[in-house]
Amino acid sequence: MSSEGYRTLINNTYILTGKTIIKGFLFFDNEKIIDIGTEASPEYELAEYVMDYEYKAVALHGFSVATRLSNYPFRGISDYDLSTFTKEEIKKFIQAGLYELILNGITLPIIIDEYPELVAEVLRHFNINGVIVSDTTIKTYPGIQYLFVENNIVKYKDERLGEFNKLFCRINKVNDKCLFLDISDLPTYNLSAISLIATRLGREETFMNLITKPYKVLGIDNGVIDKGAKPDIILYDLRD
Incomplete structure (x- = not known):
């Protein structure tokens, strides 16, 4: 860039x-x-x-996918506790996760995280484009885009996009109504590996469309x- x-x-x-x-x-x-x-x-x-x-x-x-970042070292593990780490340490996790996302061609990360303010700080510090998904009121910054969730309804710039659990889909549940691929439950950010999973599930074409769809949905370009x-x-x- x-x-x-x-x-x-x-x-x-x-x-x-x-x-x-x-x-x-x-x-x-x-x-x-x-x-x-x-x-x-x-x-x-x-x-x-x-x-x-x-x-x-x-x-x-x-490409663009949705994921968490604060749990980066613990991807694929369900039982972990971030409360033992300081905010600066969690920011290091977020930084490492963003680095790997970019290495894997994910140029527009969509972050669903319990620490949205820390995600925003890291994005700003490294001048990285990104989208933050939040269900609480948080400080907004120029250069970062936001999806706000209220009563399970996702809004972008005051426009109602739809229900969160229908717009954000895991790889085993992707369909034509999904707008964002959520890879939070996967232990890898490697899109080639995720593509293999999609192929085995018979969803390869939907997967390929989905990883550029956020660019269109958010009015950035046509993907x-x-x-x-x-x-x-x-x-x-x-x-x-």
């Missing part, structure tokens, strides 16, 4: 745009993808960051690389 006011050119790469792969370039700043195509304009070479991959890289849009889309880009470097 580029810094504010800075532009980036990723040249000579494979780009997944929806269900089509093209060979070309991506030109973006920190707010949006400015241009995409097969041949970059010479003026784009003046960007602050220029990377030429000689067609040994693949770019695709980032694909395109002009005007948010530059939440995953780049797989295939060079030796």
Whole structure:
């Protein structure tokens, strides 16, 4: 992700745009993808960051899932007690969880956590995009999006989205009405591993749609690389 006011050119790469792969370039700043195509304009070479991959890289849009973070070291364990840890220690758990989410291509984490204020502090400190889900009144910060839950109803910017237990689905219960995939009960953030679970359950196509759907639901973009889309880009470097 580029810094504010800075532009980036990723040249000579494979780009997944929806269900089509093209060979070309991506030109973006920190707010949006400015241009995409097969041949970059010479003026784009003046960007602050220029990377030429000689067609040994693949770019695709980032993903979004919901999970908890404060219990990061105890994923998959039902019996644990966070009360023995200080707030600073719990923030370290949250930080480690966010790091692994990003490593796994989750560029828009949706956090359902009993410590939403601590999550917000970590997101702000590291300038990470994210969505916080809360059923209590908490302080809001610019740059962080919020889903508020009241009487099991999820609201986004005062718009009623629906019932929490219908919008947030675990991997074994995903369906076309789900908006957010909740992986809180899984011991891994690895989307490849989770995809295998979805495939075995016969829900692979629904899973693939669901991990970009939050971008559409929250009005960020269409969940694909395109002009005007948010530059939440995953780049797989295939060079030796």
